[in-house]
Amino acid sequence: MAASTASESEPGPFTRWVQRSISEPERTYQAMFYVVMVFFLVTTLFPFYWLLVLALTPNDAIRNLGLLPNGFNPGAFLTVFQKVPFHIFLLNSFILAVLTTIIVLVVASLAGYVFGRLSFPGKGVLMLAILAISYFPPAAFLIPLFRLFNGNVSLFGVSSPVLYNTPGAMVLPFSALFMPLSIFILTTFYGQIPDGLEDAARIEGTTRLGALFRVIIPLSAPGVATAGVLTFISVYNEYFFSYLMTDGTVSKTVFGIVSASNHWAPLLQGILSYQTQFNKFYNLMAAASIIGVLPVAILVVVAQEKIVSGLTQGALKE
């Protein structure tokens, strides 16, 4: 008797909430969507907010920080350029990234055309070899490359060129390291263009190469954008090779960028140069980081639509 009374009593608020969720699943999904979205927003955006807090707080006030800046010092965004020629570091990284992206896109386009549109004996083995090489840890190449780029390797009595402190020492290994990913992306895209379009272009008067550049690449724009942006960001953010292939000095002026005084130290070395033997300017490092992110952020926003469709298309096909 007592048990039946208990089961007939009013359900508690939690029970009611559960029952309502079961009877109206849309509400639950909606709620879960917001929870997950807020989670991702916080994890992706909070680091940027925290950089902003650090940058705005004067360096000697950076202790016991809360969620708000401890003071207000927007001058840090100018000081970064006065303390070191940060714009040169930024420009160096940008130029290295653009050069690498151009090389990667041109070579990977040719490779993608061959792998995606032609059939020949040994194609599978070749693609597998590229995949295998792309799995090598980049660090494994460092010491041989370092010797190579410092003229310590000689073949038939000719010693290798000294590329240390030049863009070549970074652009060449970057191109090789980021090439396989682009080759696979572009192979997938070029392989999807109907044969008829290439045939039509060739009948109309182009060579195979002409058909690639006039028809296949324009129609694969999302894939090319994806490969390009991924390569650009990877090189722009690269630190390991850039740190070891240069001595970290840069020219003092923009016009000196192509002179011998510019040793092509990249963005990350610029940021770390606010950390000296006696001082650590955390606020300047934070401000420089925000400035450094801007070009990539702009690039991604501009190419966003194409990148998203590019990544998903490639994913579906493979």
Place this chain on the structure above:
Amino acid sequence: MGDVKLEGVTKRYDEVTAVDDMNLDIEDGEFVTFVGPSGCGKSTTLETIAGLTMPTDGSITIAGREVTDLPPKDRGIAMVFQNIALFPHMDVYDNISFGLRIRKYDTEEIDRRVERAAEIVQLEGMVDRMPSEMSGGQRQRVAIARAIVREPEVFLMDEPLANLDAKLRVHMRTELQRLHKELDTTIIYVTHDQAEAMTMSDRIAVINDGELQQIAPPLVCYNEPANRFVAGFIGSPSMNVIDGVVDAEGLSTDHLRLRFDTAAVGLAEGDRVSFGVRPEDVYLAENRDVVTDPSETISMQTDVLEPMGDQIFVYMNAPDGETGGMEASDGRDGDQLLMSVEPDADVQADERHEVVVDRSRVHLFDVESGDAIAHGLTEGAAPETATGEVEEA
């Protein structure tokens, strides 16, 4: 001069021979159609002419110039594809002028030619549209404009109408004929639709298994097929073909007899031949007065009727259910004889009827090789012998 010559063109893939020793001589201004079932090598032949596929063997000459090793762009050809293949990222103007721009024509010349081409295919005022904004027929016309704008020696068309709906296809068929008359350029046209082949071409090249079966004007292919394959492929519904043995008086099969002058066509007693007759050359016995040379009567049992409006197709079985070795290449039941009669004929399903065939319209084929022995037989006098223009490998 847009004459095209193929000499011994062969295309072999690892295991398969797609085109086998093809010899063709196409004259300037001629409209030649390649027909054949799917996978017979007609498209591959066209691709070797275009230069999209390199032949394993043989040589190709276009306008008196050997082009076997030249890339497609240097062959003086233009092509219209089955899937139309307009460049989706370019508007109509850019699509049509693509070839001219690559060949660096000056802007005024390009404008003039694009305008003229658009006029010929009736696309004036549409040149700034994108292909995605156009209907199937309009896109096909853009593709044709793209082909004619370069004023090539030869047009190659690979089933250009296959993806259009039936009504549009008939319309485009007449458009293409008008175009051919207007431009007077050689056209090589690939189709598996024999109605297109019959209506448009000066000559039809019937291809099967990579081999040329017959190249002749449409009516010659129809009336004097070079072999059993051509007989079955050209004409719809296809010809009745029945295997039989020659005896002293003519030919007998398991069920029927046909008397004719065997010596006149060079046949001896005991020879195995196939006898072919088109559905429209089979008549009800009561109408035998209208038949040029009626045969002896054949007793048949009607099975299924297909009223087409202007005629009725009557499928007939032998009364005992077996005709013996009848066959038709369109997948019809091997034991049936097909007759076409006037729509007002008094024929019902499942009736016994006496029929005759027109002896002057009977074809004889060798059972082994399938080659035609005679077209049209006579009871006594010498029959006409095969005159179809046969180019055998």
